[in-house]
Amino acid sequence: MKITIDPDCGFCFGVNHAIQLADKELSDGKNLFCLGEMVHNQAQMDLLKSKGLKVVSHSDLNALSGSTVMVRAHGEPPSTFSMAKELEIEIIDATCPIVTKLQKRINESYLAGEVSNAQIVIFGKPGHAEVAGLNGNAGNAAIIVHNESELSKIDFTKPVRLFSQTTMDAEQYKAIAAQVESKMNEYGNPDLIITKSVCKQVSGRTAGLKIFASEHEIIIFVGGNNSANGAYLFSVCKQSNPNSHYICNIDDIEPHWFLNVKTVGISGATSTPGWLIEQVADYIQTLKINP
Ligand code: SF4
Structure with a gap:
């Protein structure tokens, strides 16, 4: 089985920038809260949480006076910034430019x-x-x-x-x-x-993704449960190649999908980390597929 990773997949620069900011804060040993899931990808969120990131909601802000809270790439309404100011919360603004x-x-x-x-x-x-x-x-x-x-x-x-x-x-x-x-x-x-x-960063991938999906017998698309861009990019794959499967991680993979398959293409959302795509590729390579 030949496995090819879509060269255009991986974090978009907006998500990459937000993750880098969070990593920097966490590596300085600071407590960091994030308003909502920082990235619509459970595996990446689990990794950030293991480093100390805590996900909070707007209703938690009142209790976070004096803390540091990150605004993710999606951005926030002006009311969030005014509320943070009133509560003396330091905001790390990772809103995508x-x-x-x-x-x-x-x-x-x-x-x-x-x-x-x-x-x-x-x-x-x-x-x-x-x-x-x-x-x-x-x-x-x-x-x-x-x-x-x-x-x-x-x-x-x-x-x-x-x-x-x-x-x-x-x-x-x-x-x-x-x-x-x-x-x-x-x-x-x-x-x-x-x-x-x-x-x-999303729509610009459409043309290339259509070609990539049509060039492989099966497409494994890796994305988060709530990823809007993941849902859209997967629909592009599915139109070009009906044998496309959306997975969140290796646990969602069913070995029978690969029966008699010679070419596998792996792609992902703009919120899917490269390391997870590599993990999926390595896992598929080791599958024992029985007829
Ligand atoms: S997909 Fe969203 S976060 Fe990523 S670059 Fe585009 S606007 Fe920014």
């Missing part, structure tokens, strides 16, 4: 909207941490849409400023934007600004 830039653009549109009456519309997953941070920069007044059926929440007679969560499917966002534009045209309202905010 791409997310920071998007938050800023949304905030500018929101503030300008006080004059233009524009609606801020975010294509994203309701309840996702990044969306909460983006919405917080729109005074928590953004309209969140997750699919075309939710476009009815928008008033097409008013101006619209459309954004996307960074890890959404770029093609789906294009389709949503086209629908919004067509509806607004129906009302004779041209006041629409679409911001292309899907992160290229």
Whole structure:
């Protein structure tokens, strides 16, 4: 069996930057709390926790006065930073620069909207941490849409400023934007600004991943349970190669998948560590596959 690891998989720079910051703090022997799971990958989280990282939620902040708390790559709404300031919590801000830039653009549109009456519309997953941070920069007044059926929440007679969560499917966002534009045209309202905010670290992998998936008899995709980009990138694999399997770690692997298989491709989400991908490859290599 020939096993090939997708050369484009591994942490994106946003996640890499956050992990490096956490590792630095932890290696200095400091207590470090993280607001939510730092990365949507259980294996990487287990490793960080073994080094001393503690995951906390917003409701724990009151008890963390004087401590150091990390904001992960997804970012946080402004209210979190004000609350931390009041509580004298030191924040280590690992918000991905791409997310920071998007938050800023949304905030500018929101503030300008006080004059233009524009609606801020975010294509994203309701309840996702990044969306909460983006919405917080729109005074928590953004309209969140997750699919075309939710476009009815928008008033097409008013101006619209459309954004996307960074890890959404770029093609789906294009389709949503086209629908919004067509509806607004129906009302004779041209006041629409679409911001292309899907992160290229995810969407930029689509073309290469399609080819990679089609070149192997089986694809093993390694990702976390809650990884939005993992779900999207896996769907790309599945379309090109129906014999694709999503796993979180080696325990999810079923040896019969590899019966009579000669070529295996392994890929992963932007939140999947390289060491876990290598571990999966080594494990598959040692499998004893019986007919
Ligand atoms: S996927 Fe893109 S936006 Fe999200 S953390 Fe990675 S680099 Fe940043």
